[in-house]
Amino acid sequence: MSDCIFCKIVNKQIPSKIVYEDEKVVAFDDINPKAPIHILVIPKKHIPTIIDCGEEDYAIISHIYKIINKIAKEKGIAERGFRIVTNCNAEAGQTVFHIHFHIFGGRLMHWPPG
Numbered sequence: 001m002s003d004c005i006f007c008k009i010v011n012k013q014i015p016s017k018i019v020y021e022d023e024k025v026v027a028f029d030d031i032n033p034k035a036p037i038h039i040l041v042i043p044k045k046h047i048p049t050i051i052d053c054g055e056e057d058y059a060i061i062s063h064i065y066k067i068i069n070k071i072a073k074e075k076g077i078a079e080r081g082f083r084i085v086t087n088c089n090a091e092a093g094q095t096v097f098h099i100h101f102h103i104f105g106g107r108l109m110h111w112p113p114g
């Protein structure tokens with residue numbers, strides 16, 4: 001989608017600090033980190049929210065979890081703990097409508113989330 005900021009990151013039209021990339025997904029540092037480690041994992045395909053996933057998209061979501069596993073190990077947060085967050089629509093505070101999985105780590109996470 002031409003006006004989507006994360007599609008622009010996928011297409012390298014705007015810079016980002018990419019930590020992982022393959023043919024299906026990109027992972028990059030969040031521009032405004034909320035934890036010492038704050039990485040966003042996104043599909044290259046433009047899917048606005050989890051609600052917009054079709055049957056053909058669930059393989060990508062599964063792949064994203066595999067990549068989260070890999071990144072968590074590489075960043076040294078797998079054993080100490082980390083959090084995965086996907087905000088969906090207004091009441092969750094979603095601001096970028098290209099589905100993304102936040103990885104938060106490197107500090108104690110509070111519960112329940114705000």
Ligand code: 5GP
Pocket residue numbers: 005016017028029030031032033040086087093094095096097
């Ligand atoms: P949401 O609120 O939609 O769950 O999360 C969107 C996230 O995208 C926010 O944490 C925000 O800091 C991040 N973000 C927004 N624009 C950019 C950008 O241009 N580059 C990067 N790296 N992150 C961005």
Ligand code: ZN
Pocket residue numbers: 001004005006007008045046047097098
């Ligand atoms: Zn997009």
